[in-house]
Amino acid sequence: MSGNYPHSPPPSSLHAGQYSQYPGQRQPSYPGRPPARQSAHSPIRPPHENSHEAQLLGLFRAVDQDGSGSISEIELRRALVNGDWTEFHPATTRLMIKLFDKDMSGTINFQEFKSLWNYLKQWKELFVRFDKDGSGSIDIYEFSEALRAFGYRLSPEFVNILFHNYDKRGTSIVMPGNGAVTFDMFIQSCVTLKTLTEVFKKYDEDRASKQPAPVTHC
CATH class of the missing domain: 1.10.238.10 (EF-hand)
Structure with missing residues (x-):
């Protein structure tokens, strides 16, 4: 029997900007909005709920290391981390690009990033439920x-x-x-x-x- 979840998981009950943390995991805090540039291996962590669109834009710019206006597969993989702080597997990162690269550019622009971020939040809620x-x-x-x-x-x-x-x-x-x-x-x-x-x-x-x-x- 096929799974009863849609193409993306069921809508999350989390409010915009919230993100479930693993117990014991350190919650990074950004002063105001995330810095425009982070180190290549700084993990993505959703901002606090305060002007969600602006916070996501700040996060997008932090991940866009070369300032090109779009996120490459390498930039996305360096930013996404698991609960044990390991980077996402390259195959999973490629899957994310494939699912949300609507203009077929091979990268993720800001509008695509917003959809990707919501998708990851929904999956995270499911993951935490079963962990x-x-x-x-x-x-x-x-x-x-x-x-x-x-x-x-x-x-x-x-x-x-x-x-x-x-x-x-x-x-x-x-x-x-x-x-x-x-x-x-x-x-x-x-x-x-x-x-x-x-x-x-x-x-x-x-x-x-x-x-x-x-x-x-x-």
């Missing part, structure tokens, strides 16, 4: 629970294989229960699973439409 222990990553049991909540009915064997593919530690099959899927891999795994489900569904529909009509007798 029961607040570790900043999801284990195989939390991952299975998330897929069930999305409406998938998958065998434990398939879930374990899927989890292993997106487990950066690479331990889920050898040592079940000790693996971990970070925020970036959680997004990538869910989007990939949804895409595969839609492909198989379309294949089944196309195959059914090509079946000969049953013969009826008068």
Whole structure:
């Protein structure tokens, strides 16, 4: 059964500018608005709620390291971080660019960035919901629970294989229960699973439409 979340996750209950933190994670604070330039490895952290549009623009400019007016894949990857402060996986960053680069420029402009930021906020809310222990990553049991909540009915064997593919530690099959899927891999795994489900569904529909009509007798 396909997941019951849409192309983007269900709308977040967070107000504009808010962002759920992992327990124990330090909340960076910006004086007023984020500085126009940060170091190449400064993580993105949403601003406080105060003129959300202006704050997002300040954040956008901080990520746009070369001042080109758009964010490249490299700039985005350097800025996005997981709960353990590791950078997003390159494949997940490319996925974000692909989903939100509406003008096909290969980069993210400010309007696209606003949509991307909202998308990440929604996914973060889902991730935190299933990260029961607040570790900043999801284990195989939390991952299975998330897929069930999305409406998938998958065998434990398939879930374990899927989890292993997106487990950066690479331990889920050898040592079940000790693996971990970070925020970036959680997004990538869910989007990939949804895409595969839609492909198989379309294949089944196309195959059914090509079946000969049953013969009826008068």
